[in-house]
Amino acid sequence: MNNLVDVAIEYGPTLLGGLKVSLTLTILSLALGLPIGLLFSFGVTAKNKAFRYISVFFVEVGRGAPALVLLQLMYYGLPNANLTLSSMASACLALTWTTAAYSAELIRGGMQSVPSGEIEGSHALGMSYRDCLRFVVIPQGLRIALPSLMGFAVLLFQATSLAYSVAVPELMSQAYSIGSSTFQYLPVFIVAGLLYAAISIPATWLSVGAERLLSRHL
Amino acid sequence: MEQLMIELNPQTTQPVVQVKNLAKAYGSNVVLRDVSLSVAEGSVTAMIGPSGAGKSTVLRCMNLLEQPDSGEIVIDGHCINAGKKTSPKSLAALRRSAGMVFQHFNLFPHMTVLRNVSLPQERVLGCSREQANEKSMELLKRMGLADKADQYPSRCSGGQQQRIAIARALALGPRVMLFDEPTSALDPEVGVEVLEVMKELASTGMTMVVVTHEMAFAENVADELVVMADGGIIEKGHPGQILKDPQHERTRRFLRAVLER
Numbered sequence: 001m002n003n004l005v006d007v008a009i010e011y012g013p014t015l016l017g018g019l020k021v022s023l024t025l026t027i028l029s030l031a032l033g034l035p036i037g038l039l040f041s042f043g044v045t046a047k048n049k050a051f052r053y054i055s056v057f058f059v060e061v062g063r064g065a066p067a068l069v070l071l072q073l074m075y076y077g078l079p080n081a082n083l084t085l086s087s088m089a090s091a092c093l094a095l096t097w098t099t100a101a102y103s104a105e106l107i108r109g110g111m112q113s114v115p116s117g118e119i120e121g122s123h124a125l126g127m128s129y130r131d132c133l134r135f136v137v138i139p140q141g142l143r144i145a146l147p148s149l150m151g152f153a154v155l156l157f158q159a160t161s162l163a164y165s166v167a168v169p170e171l172m173s174q175a176y177s178i179g180s181s182t183f184q185y186l187p188v189f190i191v192a193g194l195l196y197a198a199i200s201i202p203a204t205w206l207s208v209g210a211e212r213l214l215s216r217h218l
Numbered sequence: 219m220e221q222l223m224i225e226l227n228p229q230t231t232q233p234v235v236q237v238k239n240l241a242k243a244y245g246s247n248v249v250l251r252d253v254s255l256s257v258a259e260g261s262v263t264a265m266i267g268p269s270g271a272g273k274s275t276v277l278r279c280m281n282l283l284e285q286p287d288s289g290e291i292v293i294d295g296h297c298i299n300a301g302k303k304t305s306p307k308s309l310a311a312l313r314r315s316a317g318m319v320f321q322h323f324n325l326f327p328h329m330t331v332l333r334n335v336s337l338p339q340e341r342v343l344g345c346s347r348e349q350a351n352e353k354s355m356e357l358l359k360r361m362g363l364a365d366k367a368d369q370y371p372s373r374c375s376g377g378q379q380q381r382i383a384i385a386r387a388l389a390l391g392p393r394v395m396l397f398d399e400p401t402s403a404l405d406p407e408v409g410v411e412v413l414e415v416m417k418e419l420a421s422t423g424m425t426m427v428v429v430t431h432e433m434a435f436a437e438n439v440a441d442e443l444v445v446m447a448d449g450g451i452i453e454k455g456h457p458g459q460i461l462k463d464p465q466h467e468r469t470r471r472f473l474r475a476v477l478e479r
């Protein structure tokens with residue numbers, strides 16, 4: 001127990017630095033991935049063939065392949081195609097892909113559950129197809145999808161730990177390097193685990209709260 | 219012939235709605251066969267008939283929520299031909315001249331009552347927010363719903379929601395209002411509120427086509443009664459006349475079923 005406190009005090013700043021990188025990676029991947037996911041959510045059912053095929057490809061591969069494979073592909077694989085990215089950039093790219101793929105399906109599910117009567121209502125009023133999406137389908141679809149998107153964000157945050165495999169100095173890799181230089185693996189990983197939990201658990205509560213708040217009018 | 223009728227009846231003006239030889243099938247299921255209908259300015263047409271007769275389909279074809287297979291629709295001079303491709307512009311013009319009220323209201327649940335009524339004015343007519351809200355409040359007052367403006371639709375009763383939907387359609391200044399069983403989803407007591415509003419609307423000279431099972435409304439408010447069965451119009455004319463003395467066996471059977479309920 002003492003050991004745990006000592007480790008927490010001595011390596012706390014390094015671990016917190018790692019946590020900051022993990023959070024940065026999560027936020028960047030969400031900020032880039034969610035808009036692309038929204039785009040793909042239309043793409044997978046689009047009339048335009050090129051748009052549809054591209055969307056289906058990225059969504060299916062992004063969901064089908066483990067995030068770890070995508071990470072390795074971006075970091076070790078792309079240089080073979082003469083494209084070398086920093087470890088942070090390649091991790092960000094891989095997790096953006098994962099985010100876009102999963103969120104596309106979650107958003108599409110949300111939009112599909114907007115009652116067709118409301119869509120007809122907007123058409124009967126003479127509102128354009130675009131206005132119908134903008135004012136009726138997208139706001140409600142995102143609202144319906146939001147709790148599951150927040151749930152996904154928590155999983156993504158935990159999945160950033162995979163980025164240790166491509167040398168991103170996030171929480172997991174900091175813990176690992178402290179462990180390997182001090183052989184204090186047990187307390188270090190416990191502290192790292194607690195730090196992940198300290199973010200994940202309140203975030204999960206938040207998503208449950210959001211669900212309640214948003215279903216208020218429905 | 220047409221010339222003659224106009225001379226005989228000097229009040230006849232160009233009808234607001236003309237439906238000519240409308241036909242529609244879903245796959246091999248023929249839902250409408252050769253439906254023609256014309257609705258005079260300021261008149262109320264009630265449409266009755268058994269379930270599956272195609273009443274909703276006629277109404278939905280009128281503003282192209284459903285694409286007819288053949289036929290022609292003219293509303294307020296905007297002509298749509300089923301054979302030709304409709305430009306988005308003439309589609310918008312057609313829908314602007316026809317307001318539609320649905321059985322299940324189809325309000326936007328994530329917007330307040332006021333936003334529900336104002337948003338279409340802003341997007342379709344290009345009104346400013348202030349103009350739209352002013353008009354919406356005026357209509358909500360007329361519907362007896364001024365105090366509901368800032369509520370969400372889910373906090374309103376069914377009858378109130380239907381009146382909000384009527385206000386939302388009226389706000390766009392339609393030339394004709396199409397109602398598809400506006401009271402069927404409501405308790406009879408609540409339905410009365412909606413029927414009152416519709417009666418008031420008719421008395422102000424609004425042209426209306428109403429699909430309904432409310433025989434009292436059809437008899438007392440409508441100027442013209444249309445009876446549909448099996449995808450066609452089997453009888454039309456003065457409501458009192460048809461209800462008293464139906465010509466068609468199918469009409470008699472339907473009326474018996476409705477009145478004995």
Ligand SMILES: Nc1ncnc2c1ncn2[C@@H]1O[C@H](COP(=O)(O)OP(=O)(O)OP(=O)(O)O)[C@@H](O)[C@H]1O
Nearest residue numbers: 244247249267268269270271272273274275276399
């Ligand atoms: N989208 C659709 N796809 C296939 N068939 C349809 C569709 N919509 C309607 N129909 C069929 O068209 C026929 C006419 O339907 P419609 O809704 O116009 O009848 P209605 O007279 O309004 O009946 P009700 O009184 O039950 O509302 C029915 O047989 C119905 O099954």
Ligand SMILES: [Mg+2]
Nearest residue numbers: 273274275399
């Ligand atoms: Mg119907």
